[in-house]
Amino acid sequence: xxxxxxxxxxxxxxxxxxxxxxxxxxxxxxxxxxxxxxxxxxxxxxxxxxxxxxxxxxxxxxxxxxxxxxxxxxxxxxxxxxxxxxxxxxxxxxxxxxxxxxxxxxxxxxxxxxxxxxxxxxxxxxxxxxxxxxxxxxxxxxxxxxxxxxxxxxxxxxxxxxxxxxxxxxxxxxxxxxxxxxxxxxxxxxxxxxxxxxxxxxxxxxxxxxxxxxxxxxxxxxxxxxxxxxxxxxxxxxxxxxxxxxxxxxxxxxxxxxxxxxxxxxxxxxxxxxxxxxxxxxxxxxxxxxxxxxxxxxxxxxxxxxxxxxxxxxxxxxxxxxxxxxxxxxxxxxxxxxxxxxxxxxxxxxxxxxxxxxxxxxxxxxxxxxxxxxxxxxxxxxxxxxxxxxxxxxxxxxxxxxxxxxxxxxxxxxxxxxxxxxxxxxxxxxxxxxxxxxxxxxxxxxxxxxxxxxxxxxxxxxxxxxxxxxxxxxxxxxxxxxxxxxxxxxxxxxxxxxxxxxxxxxxxxxxxxxxxxxxxxxxxxxxxxxxxxxxxxxxxxxxxxxxxxxxxxxxxxxxxxxxxxxxxxxxxxxxxxxxxxxxxxxxxxxxxxxxxxxx
Numbered sequence: 001x002x003x004x005x006x007x008x009x010x011x012x013x014x015x016x017x018x019x020x021x022x023x024x025x026x027x028x029x030x031x032x033x034x035x036x037x038x039x040x041x042x043x044x045x046x047x048x049x050x051x052x053x054x055x056x057x058x059x060x061x062x063x064x065x066x067x068x069x070x071x072x073x074x075x076x077x078x079x080x081x082x083x084x085x086x087x088x089x090x091x092x093x094x095x096x097x098x099x100x101x102x103x104x105x106x107x108x109x110x111x112x113x114x115x116x117x118x119x120x121x122x123x124x125x126x127x128x129x130x131x132x133x134x135x136x137x138x139x140x141x142x143x144x145x146x147x148x149x150x151x152x153x154x155x156x157x158x159x160x161x162x163x164x165x166x167x168x169x170x171x172x173x174x175x176x177x178x179x180x181x182x183x184x185x186x187x188x189x190x191x192x193x194x195x196x197x198x199x200x201x202x203x204x205x206x207x208x209x210x211x212x213x214x215x216x217x218x219x220x221x222x223x224x225x226x227x228x229x230x231x232x233x234x235x236x237x238x239x240x241x242x243x244x245x246x247x248x249x250x251x252x253x254x255x256x257x258x259x260x261x262x263x264x265x266x267x268x269x270x271x272x273x274x275x276x277x278x279x280x281x282x283x284x285x286x287x288x289x290x291x292x293x294x295x296x297x298x299x300x301x302x303x304x305x306x307x308x309x310x311x312x313x314x315x316x317x318x319x320x321x322x323x324x325x326x327x328x329x330x331x332x333x334x335x336x337x338x339x340x341x342x343x344x345x346x347x348x349x350x351x352x353x354x355x356x357x358x359x360x361x362x363x364x365x366x367x368x369x370x371x372x373x374x375x376x377x378x379x380x381x382x383x384x385x386x387x388x389x390x391x392x393x394x395x396x397x398x399x400x401x402x403x404x405x406x407x408x409x410x411x412x413x414x415x416x417x418x419x420x421x422x423x424x425x426x427x428x429x430x431x432x433x434x435x436x437x438x439x440x441x442x443x444x445x446x447x448x449x450x451x452x453x454x455x456x457x458x459x460x461x462x463x464x465x466x467x468x469x470x471x472x473x474x475x476x477x478x479x480x481x482x483x484x485x486x487x488x489x490x491x492x493x494x495x496x497x498x499x500x501x502x503x504x505x506x507x508x509x510x511x512x513x514x515x516x517x518x519x520x521x522x523x524x525x526x527x528x529x530x531x532x533x534x535x536x537x538x539x540x541x542x543x544x545x546x547x548x549x550x551x552x553x554x555x556x557x558x559x560x561x562x563x564x565x566x567x568x569x570x571x572x573x574x575x576x577x578x579x580x581x582x583x584x585x586x587x588x589x590x591x592x593x594x595x596x597x598x599x
Contacts, residue, residue, distance in 0.1 A: 002321045003302070003309045009325035010088055010131055021084045021135045024077040029139025029291070031070050033146055036283040038063050044276035081132055087330065089128040092312065093120050095324050099316050104418060105399035110315060114195025119315060122191070123308035130305040133298050140291045147284045154277050161256040162285055176238070176300075183235040184304045188311065190228035197221050202487045239300060257281050344424045347510035347546055348375050348410045355405030357395035365391045366569045369405070371562075373548060376537065378559055381550045382590055383566035389550045390431060392566065393513055396548075397421045397428055423448055427509035431516050431550075433500030435488030440473065441480040443488075444503045459506050466536060467502035468528045469495065493520040501529075512547040518555065530555045552590050563587070 011018050042059040097120070100109065109116055151159035201208065201217060208217050261278050313321035331337060351372045358365040366388040373379040381389050394400045396407065398418030407414040414420045421428070435443050444460055460480055464470040472495055476482040488496040497520040504512055518526040537545045549556055557563060557577050565572045565580060565587050573584040580587035 002313070003306045005322050006127065006309050006325045007131055007134070007305075009322050009327070010091065010127075013091060013325070013327050014084065014087055017080065017084050017087070018135075021077075021080045021132075022138055024073070024080045025135040026139040026142060028070075028073045028077045029136065029143050030146070031066075031073055032283075032287045033143065033150070034066055035063065036147075036150075036280045036287075038066065039283050040274075040276035040280040042276070043279045044274050047275055081135065085128050085132050087332070088131055089124050090330050090332065091328070092124045092127060092324055094328065094330060095326050096120060096124075096312060096315055098328070099319065099323065104401050105397070106394050107400065110317060111192070112196040112199045114199040115192040116315060118188070118191050118195050119311045122188070123311045126301070126305050126308035127312070130298075130301050133294075133301060136294065137298055140295060144288060144291060147288060151281060151284060154280070155260075155273055158257060158260045158273075158281060161260060162281065162288070164256075178303075179238060180300045180303050183231070183238055184307050187228075187231040187235045188307060190224070190231040193224050194221075194228050197224050202489060205487075205489050239297075257285065342420075342422055342425060345409060345510065346375075347425075349373070349408075350511065351408040351411075352396060353406050353408070355392070355395060355402060355407070357391055357400050357402045357405075359391070364388070364569060366395065366566070369571050371564055371571065371574060373546065373562070376545045377561040378533075378537075378547050378549065378556075379562045379564065380556050380560035381548065381564045381566060382552045382557065383572075383586070384590070387566040388569040389566055390515055391569075393428075393515060393548065393550060397426070397513060421511075421513075423507040423509050425509060426511040426513060427504040427507040428513045429500050429504045429515060429517060431519065433488070433496055435484050435491070435496055435499060437486045438484065439478075439481045440476070440484055440499060443484060443499060444480075444506050446503065446507075448507055459508075460502075463502035463506035466505045466529075466532050467498040468525055468532065469498040469502055472498075494522070494525065497521065498525075498529075510546065512549075514547060514549040514551075516550050518551065518553055526553065526555050530559055534559065552593070554591070557591070565590075 038059055041054055042056055042063070045054055045056050045059060100116075148159065148163065151162060197220065201221070208214060257278065261273055261281075309321060309324070312324045313319075316323055349372055353370055355369040356365070356367045358367070364386070369392060371379075381392060383389050391400065395402050396417065398416065398421055407417055409420070409425075441456070441460055444463055445456055461470075464473055464480075473479055473482075482490075484490050484496075484499065488499065491499060497517070501514070501517060504514070518529060521529065533547075549560075551557065560577060562574060563577060563580055564574055565584055567586050572586050573580055575584075577587075581591060
């Protein structure tokens, strides 16, 4: 039922375009009725049974003229169908993408990126096919009804023999529908497994190399690919088998016609069966057989579309499935809507009051966190593994749903943190940075502008210096135009971390949020990075130098204006390093951890 609700919503999105598509293909599918009568008249004219005034030459001219007209009808059908298809699939993908962008960033995707990509590409296309083929179905049913009446009016017994094999094909298609759906589920699951494997390989490229696991990973990928190949073969072979059964019905029906026509053509009958009637039957039989196979394909596609709707709706588990077909403008023609950039609100203070964010699966997170940070200060969040440090900053930025608490920017309550904390208000460097398959320069700028209207080259140069990446870039063959590869795979772990840091610096944001900035850096590079941060703060340069950083490294803790110590999801203590080392046991244990950096 939900599949039909989605289809009905898509039909109502552009009703006039859909109506035009329907009418066009009704005419296309009804048009084969006319050639049958022309073939009948032609063969009857050769035996002298044709109506007066029709010659074989004249009938052939009509056949050619009508063939040209059929070509025009099909062209008109495609001119309406292709825009309708494109708008349908664009609406589905836009709705899903827009809803995903509205979800908390850390929970946006319910599955792996590759799996989501497959759903957006293949399953949206499946729904598009079904909606388009509904236009064909109307014309096919109309042709079937009219051709059936025509054949019964000529010879009822022969018409029954023609339709019996086709009816059997329809029954077989219906009985096979469950298996079609089963094979499609298996194929989609196999697609997802392969996509997930690729995603994991790109995410863990360095770990695979360090562990010497290349051959094992490749072997697993080959095994998954073999499973996918088997599922694809089953899905395709079964669909082809149904089509083969339908094509066999054509030959069977033709054989029945030949057997019955031999006796029906005997002279002296009250209503003789002419050669022209035979030609009409054979012509309609071929078309009806093709249409029967096509109807079976539509039934199969309906089953597959149910899978597609479930998978697309599964990307938005908290919404009604019809949300994937919600009506919205697509801006396919004319100027694109203006992009309204978030305002640059100067940060003076940021207050966090009673912030609670617990993960539903574990019940762990952070509870009742209160703190404030002022402009041009470095606030460091520290704690043991699992204390809730990353959860805290993600909840603050709106990347995780919170159960309670409020945030205030310069005293004003923030209603929607996810929409509020974006450049130029804030820039976020996650623990595992995400780089795009593009040049280093584009990864740093991300198409953003600068409040001081500086040239892109100057912004990149300063960001590279702050991130201690300028020397590495000088060794790159193409400098900042070097392609970093998928997820930055062409860079080392430290280079990828610093490239992401440069991206955060380049935004010129009022607030920098840094999650374990120096985790992938050696000691020397880490010290240089923090020294340059000190130099920036002491330079008097225009702009905000406010940061909220997660770290347990001494280089960061020494420079912190305030330190927040988390313990088991609660705020254990707040203060300067000297104050906390005096009174906070948790802080002393973190500070004295082995090698001054391990917990």
